[in-house]
Amino acid sequence: MYSKLEINLSEPINDWQFMTSIREATNLDRDNIREVHLHAFDEGEKEIVATLASNLLREETSPKTLALIAEIDGKVVGHIAFSPVTFNSNNKLKGYILAPLGVKPEYQKRGIGSQLIESGIEKLLKKGVNVLFVYGDPKYYGKFGFKAETAARYLPPYKLQYPFGWLALVLNENSFAEHTANISCVASLCDPALW
């Protein structure tokens, strides 16, 4: 699921942000969400990520998984999901993990990925979520405040192929674990190939 991003900043800034609407996904969006990830991710990752997105949409979790889509002219161009995690040492702490995130290649580098992340963070903040994890490129997620040092005391459920991509963002301060804590994720993410 981790992928190194190659970003070309030579394209002109345009108004696409303003044409994009973000809404919560429903089961009816499943095929369009799969399409987003089949186009966004490369050959080696696209099937596993599209399946993850689809499984997360179907899985009933407590608390609820949040899935958002970005639309332009009624066309689904981006998708993001946030699912809950639990901690072995602190059951008062509310945690979520961001995975997956994808924007169709022809719509990338226009702020749509950022809009999906920011909109999700806003909703999780309102739910009182304390900490949000992500396994991704520190260069991209760093600008939203995700840090490796915040994630360091939380052990992911599987051995990571790219340990430097394990990041976290504090949303609402809480009494964070002083000692290392193990985190568990929802069933859809329980596949070592995703980590």
Ligand SMILES: CC(C)(COP(=O)(O)OP(=O)(O)OC[C@H]1O[C@@H](n2cnc3c(N)ncnc32)[C@H](O)[C@@H]1OP(=O)(O)O)[C@@H](O)C(=O)NCCC(=O)NCCS
């Ligand atoms: C990662 C991904 C979701 C980002 O989506 P995106 O819509 O391109 O993201 P953004 O437009 O918000 O940001 C991308 C870059 O474009 C820049 N950008 C944003 N709006 C721009 C605009 N109007 N003009 C030019 N550049 C712009 C941003 O500054 C950012 O550059 P930075 O990282 O140096 O700050 C997308 O590249 C993707 O789907 N990649 C393949 C799948 C993937 O790797 N997913 C993440 C797994 S961890």
